[in-house]
Amino acid sequence: MATNNQLCEHCLKVPLDMKTLRDLPFGSRWSLGKAGDVLKRTCPLCRVISLALYESARVERRDVNIDSDAILGWGSRYPGSRRMFSINTLGVGICVVRMPGLDCPLPLEDCLLPNLGRAVDKRRIKGWVDHCAESHGARCNPEPHIKLGSPVVESYAGLELLRFIDVQQKCIVETRTVCRYVAISYVWGVGPNFRLKTSNLADLMKPDALSKKENWDRIPRTIRNAIALVRGIGETYLWCDALCLIQNDAADLSQGVNAMDSVYENAAFTIVAAYGHDANSGLPGVEEGTRFNGRSPEIIPGVYLDVHMTLNVAMRHSVYRSRAWTFQEESLSRRKVYFVESKIYFECPSTTRLEFYPPELDRGTDPVDIRETQTVPRWNINLENFREVLVTYTQRFLSYDQDALRAMAGILRRWSDKMKCQFLEGLPTAVFDEFLLFRAGNHDGFPRRRGFPSYSWAGWRGPISRVKYYPYLEGNRWLEENTWIVWYRTDPGGTTKLVWDLDPAANPGFPFDDPRYVGYRTRRPFQSPAVLPFATDRTEPTLIIPSTTRSYTILQFWTLSLFFNISIFDRSNGLSLISDGPGKICGFFYLDNPDNTAFLDSSTGPFEVIVLSSMPEFPYEWIETLRPILQARGEKDDFESQRYCYNIMILEWLGDGIAERRGLGFILPTAIVNGLTPGPAWKEIVLG
Known part of the structure; x- marks a missing residue:
C-alpha cells in the first residue's frame, strides 16, 4: 500500500485527498x-506523471522535452473542464480512478473505471449504439428516405444490390433491399488480404464458406475479429470492402x-480499426x-490515479489517420466504435463514450465528450x-495515385x-476560380501526380495549402468583382x-436567388490597370483539342x-522572385515542385505568367x-x-501544345505594363 511518505518533496505539495480535490479551484x-x-x-x-509525459510524446511522435518545466495543473484544458490533473499537454490527463469499496466524493464524470479487464464488453457497445439510435434523433440517424426493406437502388447511388x-x-450474401448492417473501416497495409x-x-x-480453414486462415485478423464482434453483439451483416466488392x-x-x-453513412455503426498498422x-x-490493462497505481492510501487520453489525441498520429481512404470512411x-491503443471509444455526432468511464454515464449527456467530437466534417455551405x-x-x-479522387x-x-x-476534377464548378488557388509541392521527390490535371489539387502529391486571402470580402462579391475568366472544359x-x-436553366439545382450559396451570377470583363493596345473581351475557345490528348x-x-x-530565392521551399523589365521585384511565387526546377534551369527566360484573378489587398504575411x-x-x-494585386500562375508548355502549372503567386498591378518581350497579350490558354 502506498503511503504519503513515498511522495517526493515536490508532490507532497499537491493535495490528493478526495474531498480537497472535489472543491479545488480549476486552474x-x-x-x-x-x-x-x-x-x-x-x-x-x-x-504516473512520467507515464502521461511519455504517452503524450508517443502519440505525437516526439521525444519528451526533458528541459521543459513540469507544471501540474488541476482541471483539463479542453472545453468543458473536468476534475483531472494535466501536465504540460492538451488532451492527455491524469484522472482519479473509482475503486470498488472505496468512497469517492468526486462526480462520476470525473472518474475512470479501474482495470477494465481483458475482454471487450459487447453488451456495453450495443448499449451505446442503441441509446444513440433511440435518443439522438435525425442528427445521428439515417435520412428519412433510407428505409429498411426499400430497394437498394433508391438509397445507394448506382447500386442495384449490396453484399455483406x-x-x-x-x-x-447479396440483397436488393435495404437492411441493417455494420461496416468496418481499417488499414489494408502491404500484406496479403483475402x-x-x-x-x-x-x-x-x-x-x-468463410469458416472453412482454407478461407478463414487467409482472412486478416482484423476482419475475423470484426465478424466475431458483430456476431457477439447480435447483428447479422458486416460490410467490408475487400469481401463485399468484387x-x-x-x-x-x-x-x-x-x-x-x-x-458508411447508413451503417448501424462503423468499426474503426485504428489499432496497429495493417x-x-x-x-x-x-x-x-489480446488486451491487457495494468492495475491503476495507488498514489496515497485509498487514492488511485491513471492516465486518460481523449479520442482525438489517441488517434492523432495513428496509422489509420494517415491513410487517405480512411478519411472518407471515418468522416x-x-x-x-473505435479500437485504438488498448481502449474502445464510441463516437456519434452528438457525443463520445469511453469504456473506461463509469457505465452509469452511458445514457446521459456528457458536455465534455460532446465537445471532443471533431471527426465529423461540418456538412454545410461554408466554403471554409x-x-x-x-x-x-x-x-x-495514398498507395495508388489513381485513387486520388476515388x-x-x-x-x-x-x-x-x-x-x-457539380465538381470538375475535384473542384466545385460554382466557385472554380477560388479553388484553383492552392499551393502544392510539399512532397519529397516527385509531387506531380500523373493521370490528373495540374490545375487541380488531385494532380499533386502531398498536402496543399491555401494562398487566398480576402478577409473583408465574402465569396459572392469576390467572384463578381475579382474574376473574369470564362472557363471552358474539354x-x-x-467535347x-x-x-x-x-x-x-443550365444549373437548375443552384439557388441563384439565395446569397448564402456562393457561385457565379454575373461576369465582369477584365479591367486593366493601364491602357492595353488590344481588346480583352474574347472568351470563347478556338483551338481544337484531339480526343486522345489526355485522360x-x-x-x-x-x-x-x-x-x-524568374529567380529561385529558396530552393528548400521553392520561393521564387518575379522581376519586371527594369529588373525590379514585382511579385513572387512558390514552385509546385521545388525539387525539380529543370524547366527554370534550362532557360534564361523570360518565363510566361498568366493572370488568374485579383485580390483586394496584398496578403500581409507575404x-x-x-x-x-x-x-x-x-x-x-x-x-x-x-490597393490590390493579381493571382498568377507560372506555365510550362509541353510539346503537344498543352500547358501545365508550375507555380502560383502574386504580382503588383504595375507589372502588367512593365513585363518583358514579347509583352502582354490576351491569349487563349490550354491547361492540363
Whole structure:
C-alpha cells in the first residue's frame, strides 16, 4: 500500500485527498521542476506523471522535452473542464480512478473505471449504439428516405444490390433491399488480404464458406475479429470492402466506391480499426489474450490515479489517420466504435463514450465528450469547411495515385449536394476560380501526380495549402468583382462546354436567388490597370483539342499573358522572385515542385505568367516574406501600399501544345505594363 511518505518533496505539495480535490479551484498549479527530473523520480505520483509525459510524446511522435518545466495543473484544458490533473499537454490527463469499496466524493464524470479487464464488453457497445439510435434523433440517424426493406437502388447511388458478410452463416450474401448492417473501416497495409473475386464469389456465398480453414486462415485478423464482434453483439451483416466488392471486376468496384458515402453513412455503426498498422493487427479484446490493462497505481492510501487520453489525441498520429481512404470512411460514418491503443471509444455526432468511464454515464449527456467530437466534417455551405477538408485529405497517404479522387468520391458528392453544383476534377464548378488557388509541392521527390490535371489539387502529391486571402470580402462579391475568366472544359472525348453556365436553366439545382450559396451570377470583363493596345473581351475557345490528348479534362480559356524574369530565392521551399523589365521585384511565387526546377534551369527566360484573378489587398504575411528580401536588394517596398494585386500562375508548355502549372503567386498591378518581350497579350490558354 502506498503511503504519503513515498511522495517526493515536490508532490507532497499537491493535495490528493478526495474531498480537497472535489472543491479545488480549476486552474490550480504546482511546479514539479524539470520534466527530466520527474522522469528520474520513483515516487508514485511522479511515475504516473512520467507515464502521461511519455504517452503524450508517443502519440505525437516526439521525444519528451526533458528541459521543459513540469507544471501540474488541476482541471483539463479542453472545453468543458473536468476534475483531472494535466501536465504540460492538451488532451492527455491524469484522472482519479473509482475503486470498488472505496468512497469517492468526486462526480462520476470525473472518474475512470479501474482495470477494465481483458475482454471487450459487447453488451456495453450495443448499449451505446442503441441509446444513440433511440435518443439522438435525425442528427445521428439515417435520412428519412433510407428505409429498411426499400430497394437498394433508391438509397445507394448506382447500386442495384449490396453484399455483406453474414456473420451468423459465415458466408457472403447479396440483397436488393435495404437492411441493417455494420461496416468496418481499417488499414489494408502491404500484406496479403483475402479478397472477393469473380472466381470465388459463388463458393463464398455458400453457408459456412468463410469458416472453412482454407478461407478463414487467409482472412486478416482484423476482419475475423470484426465478424466475431458483430456476431457477439447480435447483428447479422458486416460490410467490408475487400469481401463485399468484387476486387477484380472494374465495374463492380467502381460502383461500390462511388456509393461509399451511402454505405458508411447508413451503417448501424462503423468499426474503426485504428489499432496497429495493417489488417492483421486485430481488434484488441475481441480475441482472448489480446488486451491487457495494468492495475491503476495507488498514489496515497485509498487514492488511485491513471492516465486518460481523449479520442482525438489517441488517434492523432495513428496509422489509420494517415491513410487517405480512411478519411472518407471515418468522416461519413454516423456512429463509430473505435479500437485504438488498448481502449474502445464510441463516437456519434452528438457525443463520445469511453469504456473506461463509469457505465452509469452511458445514457446521459456528457458536455465534455460532446465537445471532443471533431471527426465529423461540418456538412454545410461554408466554403471554409471544404477548404479544411481538402487540406486534411491531401495530408493523407495514398498507395495508388489513381485513387486520388476515388478515395474522396463520397465526400465530394456530399459537398456537391450542399454547394448545389457539380465538381470538375475535384473542384466545385460554382466557385472554380477560388479553388484553383492552392499551393502544392510539399512532397519529397516527385509531387506531380500523373493521370490528373495540374490545375487541380488531385494532380499533386502531398498536402496543399491555401494562398487566398480576402478577409473583408465574402465569396459572392469576390467572384463578381475579382474574376473574369470564362472557363471552358474539354473532356477526353473532345467535347467542349462551359465549366459554369450563367444561365440558370443550365444549373437548375443552384439557388441563384439565395446569397448564402456562393457561385457565379454575373461576369465582369477584365479591367486593366493601364491602357492595353488590344481588346480583352474574347472568351470563347478556338483551338481544337484531339480526343486522345489526355485522360482527364483540359481547360480552355482566355486571359492576360505576361513575361518576366524568374529567380529561385529558396530552393528548400521553392520561393521564387518575379522581376519586371527594369529588373525590379514585382511579385513572387512558390514552385509546385521545388525539387525539380529543370524547366527554370534550362532557360534564361523570360518565363510566361498568366493572370488568374485579383485580390483586394496584398496578403500581409507575404509582405513580411518580401520585406527583408527587398531591403537586402536596396529596393523600395511598393507592396504594402498597393490597393490590390493579381493571382498568377507560372506555365510550362509541353510539346503537344498543352500547358501545365508550375507555380502560383502574386504580382503588383504595375507589372502588367512593365513585363518583358514579347509583352502582354490576351491569349487563349490550354491547361492540363
